[in-house]
Amino acid sequence: MPSSDDYDKIVAVIRQIPVGRVTSYGQVAELAGLPGRARMVGRALRIAGPELQLPWHRVLRASGQSAFPAGTTARDKQHQRLADEGVLMINGRVDLRRFRWDPLDQLLWGPERL
């Protein structure tokens, strides 16, 4: 049973993703203390909806691709918003080696947002 506490932790993690960086459902789950439960992150995001104004577009599949099907407005919006933040996509795929969010960066570099 997914305690609302779990969802709160997930939301808290997503709120920390800096502008211009991305992460994966799996990584969010791990950082939230819920290893192996990537699907739950997707659920949480779906339930949260636009009300909470989360940076949902910064959460991608582990492959660097959008989780939304090609041709959907959600996917287009996600790509657009990432582009606006300077996240490059090559063939609909973000190079995670370059744009993956590393929580340690913030601790070492300070709270400056890209």
Added chain:
DNA sequence: TTTGTGACCGTAA
């Protein structure tokens, strides 16, 4: 109660 379905993922072939 069982089954199918996801904003998913890692491994292996």
Added chain:
DNA sequence: ATTACGGCCACAA
């Protein structure tokens, strides 16, 4: 590069 498979597990039918 792709496909397949097993894990994951709340939710709805």
